[in-house]
Amino acid sequence: MPRQTHPLLSHRPFTEKGKVVSAREAVNLIRDGDALATGGFVGIGFAEHLAVALEQRFLKTGQPRDLTLMYAAGQGDGKSRGLNHLGHEGLVAKVIGGHWGLVPKLQKLAVEGRIQAWNLPQGVISHLFRDIAAGKPGTLSRVGLGTFVDPRLDGGRINDATREEIVRLLPIDGEEYLFYKAQSLQVAFLRGTTADTLGNVTMEHEALVLESLAIATAVHNCGGVVIVQVERLAERATLHPKDVKIPGVLVDCVVICDDPEHHWQTFSTRYNPAYSGEIKAPMATLEPMPLSARKIIARRAAFELRPNAVVNLGIGMPEGVGPVASEERVLELLTLTAEPGVIGGLPASGLDFGAALNTQAIIDQPAQFDFYDGGGLDIAFLGMAQVDGEGNVNVSKFGSRLAGAGGFINISQRARKVVFMGTFLAAQGELAVADGRLKLAEGGLAKFVEGVEHRTFSGPLAIQEQRDVLYVTERCVFQLTAQGVTLIELAPGVDLDRDVLALMNFTPAMPAPPSAMDGRIFLDHPMGLRDDLLSRPLEQRFTFDAAEEIFFVDFENLRIKSQADIDAIRHAAESRLAPLGRRVYAVVNYDNFRIDEDLLETYTAMVSYLEEHYYSRVTRYTTSGFLRMKLGDALEQRALSPHIYDNAEEAREHLKP
Known part of the structure; x- marks a missing residue:
């Protein structure tokens, strides 16, 4: 797409310090109808100060209006921070997002059909920024085939008000691919630690570098305005060139954040130098988890680990694999990763999710998804909310609740082995374990359903590609085979007919009687997993x-x-x-x-x-x-x-x- 320079750039309110402006002056450059790209992962690397300034301008003046917002990872705290500042009707008209669960204000506008909205895979959007920067017409990928992103299903569209097709099926040499259309971008909100007066930006205090360079290049090459929020200003030519993550030739405005509350390292932690790799912190031994459904599921999943494996742990139930691996003394045998770009160390959880303690490397998010999409992951542990007889999984949409896919589609479609983890029923009561046998509570909604409400993972495609897929619950384990979801293991104390088959909305394949789950899983002491792995x-x-x-x-x-x-x-x-x-x-x-x-x-x-x-x-x-x-x-x-x-x-x- 041809570069058309932003018409307001010739009248920039720049001071004698060059590119340094206030947040108010920066957001005044945004026009009605502009497309805004934001960087961030939960709260890491998100330009909160700029988002607050944009919200204040809109609430005071009613402008700018009808923005298009594009972001890869979820950027919010599930309440009011992050992209929730933009959740006002009239401020945004279109949103292309990778994850929606942390932005309830935008989510509400999308679910109610008051904006046009798409949910695309996080890795695809991060690659799309890079392809826009290179002037390409879009991104070609197999990621998303067979899911709700596939145009033969929903094409990533969230509501009926969203009619434009931005995903197309494109066969090449007999193989199916999805083509994700490039978007013209006029504004970037990014964040760093230090900027010099030329606009060069370093990220020494940041926990991630994300897709900042790709977004900055994309917006600059589209003729737009690149605005970067930083903590501090340095004189020109004083930053080490290898430390510069966004070169000044791409940056139009530098905003020094004068409110420390708007520049936390994560939405949970003001600053931890072990997250940014500045120090190696002593690693405290994780407290053993109590013997619960969560721990039972994590223990059974951990039996799938192998020495030297490169692993991704999803958020929620899969996070339990980390404490189990620590208790079993196998963490050092593995390399844990997280999709925004950390390799090694111990991934953080909650609103720190995306950061890692004592990580070996922090690479940019598009490069991490290159690694994931190319098959670099040996095993991924991911959550599951609904599963059907074909092996399809839904984690993205339930009635009026829109969680979004995030990196789930990239990870689940391309990892060599996928272990989905979750309780057998939703909202069930507490279970008990006595003498190594389960005592199940009554009640709960079926999660193994006739058909998933939203297809975030395609079982038929996984079968076609001969991928190794397990579904682990506290009472039984299923495997994906050519016959569909197949019951292979049963927990001690569980009755097959009463506690499993009667509570499923489909009948699983069962070519042989299920074997017993390993008895060590249900005993309240370490399982000796390290010996098994070695x-x-x-x-x-x-x-x-x-x-x-x-x-x-x-x-x-x-x-x-x-x-x-x-x-x-x-x-x-x-x-x-x-x-x-x-x-x-x-x-x-x-x-x-x-x-x-x-x-x-x-x-x-x-x-x-x-x-x-x-x-x-x-x-x-x-x-x-x-x-x-x-x-x-x-x-x-x-x-x-x-x-x-x-x-x-x-x-x-x-x-x-």
Whole structure:
């Protein structure tokens, strides 16, 4: 789109300090019908001072009118702050937003049909800002297919007053894509920490950088006005160039926020240097959650974690996975992320959501969604409000309540594995756990319904793309299969017919009787999840080097808990050694190996059998002096070589006579 410079820019009320103006002077540049783009995530990076000034101008003068508002992430506190300042009929005429749950004043206008309103995926809007900046006609993406954003459903439109189509289906080489139309933007409200008199902006106190650069570039290249709220002013050429997140060539107005209440780091925290990465704060151990439905669901979901996984935790019920992972000592085995751009650390919750303590990196939001949309997430934990038999999920709209999708569509459609989490019924009473069995309260509305009211996740598309999807509740677990929603697990104490099937509005697939959910979930002490995560599959623990005729056995971090474990080891070893038809040398790694005392005799009997039938010579090693003594004594009683070396080098050196 051609650049047409804002006509008021030639008459800017700039002072001798260059681009520095008051908030009132800045918002006076906004004209009737302008399109305003705002940056922010909940309260992080939101230009509250500018929004207040715009609201005051409208309430006093009735201008500007009929603005178009475009924003990616939810920007509000669910009450009066953030974009709620713009929730006046006549001030805005159109709103394109990624999340609506935190802006009830705008939400009310949209639900009642008093404005035109769209809900698009948060990541798509952040990319759309970048594509507008580049002069592209729009954004092409598979994100949104099969959901309410798909034009074959609602096209993202929230009410009947919204008739314009801004999302189109566009097949390319036999594959379906959605094309999101670019919008011309005339005004940007952004926020930083420090600006110099040339308009260069740094963000050293900000918890996120968001899509600030993309919005500033988009508005500038559309000929609009870029207004940035900051805490303080510096002299020109004094800011380090690598610290500048919005270059001054893109900035028209700098507003120094003279009211500290309008420049909190988040809507919950005035300032925490650990959120902005300026310091690493001591990480307090999270208090264990009480044994409740929330914890039971989080515990079952946590069984899906894997070491080195890159994880996204959604807001609400999924936040419980963090405290469970902390209690189970597995947080350091994972990399937690949040969609506005934090990688690593511990994501915050509530009105701090989007920030993270001691994060490893803070990147811009469009880049984070590049990572997400391209399949970078190993697993995502997300909420669920309604589920139907096809596996569709609704979290975005219920009657007159409009929550919006936020980043849910991007995350759920592109993560390698998705675990939806929620109670089986809505608004049910408190449950109890006794002797590892559930005692369910009566009452509650069905969440597993015949058809979801709003499709935020497409089950059929997930099946087509062979995605791994689970639905975890406190009483049972479902999996998405080619047959639809399939019941696979049942909690102890739960009656299948009375407590599950009778309370669903559809009959799930059930090709086999559901197995029992892990009993550890329902006991009031840690589950030992760290041991499970560090345990490698048994078949990966045996390696044969044919050149040296050495059979390597890696039992590091292995725990023997039952006779079945011993039988599995014997079977796995025999299946590899018997076909060789000859004896071989063996080296066994026992680092961090654990075995219950009452299983030692049975275990060494199995070892004796393998040595008698398949080994010409065997050496063992571990760094644990206690295990060397304990296992060595048990081997000696079997007339086996009791010596266990300190390390692998010594074991190999003494292997061959």
